[in-house]
Amino acid sequence: MLKIERLLVAAMAFLMVSCSNVSRYCKHGNFILNFSQGSSLPMSTVYYPDDTAVQKITWKQLSDVIFDRKWDEKMQMPMLYPSFSRTIKALHGKTISISGYVVPVDAKGGMFVLSANPNSSCFFCGGAGPETIMTLKFKSGKPAFETDDYVRFQGRLRLNEKNIYELYYNLDDAVLVTK
Numbered sequence: 001m002l003k004i005e006r007l008l009v010a011a012m013a014f015l016m017v018s019c020s021n022v023s024r025y026c027k028h029g030n031f032i033l034n035f036s037q038g039s040s041l042p043m044s045t046v047y048y049p050d051d052t053a054v055q056k057i058t059w060k061q062l063s064d065v066i067f068d069r070k071w072d073e074k075m076q077m078p079m080l081y082p083s084f085s086r087t088i089k090a091l092h093g094k095t096i097s098i099s100g101y102v103v104p105v106d107a108k109g110g111m112f113v114l115s116a117n118p119n120s121s122c123f124f125c126g127g128a129g130p131e132t133i134m135t136l137k138f139k140s141g142k143p144a145f146e147t148d149d150y151v152r153f154q155g156r157l158r159l160n161e162k163n164i165y166e167l168y169y170n171l172d173d174a175v176l177v178t179k
Contacts, residue, residue, distance in 0.1 A: 116133070156172045
C-alpha cells in the first residue's frame with residue numbers, strides 16, 4: 001500500500017508542476033520576465049547580432065567545413081568542393097572582421113590573400129588547408145602590403161561552393177582596420 005501512495009503523490013506533484021506557470025519565476029539572461037506587462041520568452045538563447053553589426057570572426061570558426069573530392073570535367077581531375085556548416089553559411093553576405101597574414105599573389109595587380117598562417121606555412125607554401133586562406137577584394141584602390149604583414153580587415157564575407165577558379169572564402173569590399 002505504501003508504494004501506491006508514493007506513486008500517487010509523485011503523480012500529483014508532476015501534474016501540479018506541469019499545469020502551473022512555473023516559468024514566470026525563471027530568469028532569462030539578466031532580467032526577470034513580467035508577463036503582465038506583455039513580455040515574452042526570447043525566440044532563442046543563441047545570440048545572433050543584427051545584420052548591421054560587424055562580426056569578429058576567427059580562423060577556427062571558418063575551419064568548420066568538410067571537403068568532398070569530386071571529378072571535374074573541365075579540369076579533367078578531382079577537385080575539392082566545400083560543404084560549409086550551417087554556422088558558416090549564416091555568415092554569407094554578412095560584414096565580418098578578421099585578422100591574418102597578408103600573402104601577395106600579384107602585388108602589382110592588387111591581388112592579395114589573407115592567411116591564418118605566415119607565408120612559410122600557409123596553404124600555398126606549407127601544410128595548411130584551403131580553409132585557412134581568403135581572397136581580399138578591396139573596396140577601392142590597390143593598397144600596398146608586405147608579405148606576412150599581420151592585419152585586420154573588415155568586409156562582406158562571400159562563400160564559394162562551386163567556382164573552382166576562386167577561393168572558398170572571399171572578403172568583398174575589404175577595408176583595412178588595423179595594421
